[in-house]
Amino acid sequence: MGGGELPKIPDWRIYTIGEHCPELQHTQRMLKSVGLSDPWLRNEVWRYDRRNPKIPPPNVRFMDAIGLKPLKLGIGLAIISASIKYYLNSGHGHGQEHH
Incomplete structure (x- = not known):
């Protein structure tokens, strides 16, 4: 073994x-x-x-612990999901007409 x-x-x-x-x-x-x-x-x-x-x-160890690539990905996904939410809440995604 x-x-x-x-x-x-x-x-x-x-x-x-x-x-x-x-x-x-x-x-x-x-x-x-x-x-x-x-x-x-x-x-x-x-x-x-x-x-x-x-x-x-120590500062490099901290960045390694956080993981810069996942952090960038997470921020990008948060921006995309917030954009979709605001778009749908504005009425554009519900098939509603604005008068």
């Missing part, structure tokens, strides 16, 4: 929160301001590490 090599999992001790992950630094400061800490926060460093060229900047 499956077979092959397992991916190499890096040692958890290599991850630290620093200048390379400002989002996590912000989260850490916010938690500290209310007297809390998250000992597991460094497990998220790999997601936010700006030193890794494979990790896109």
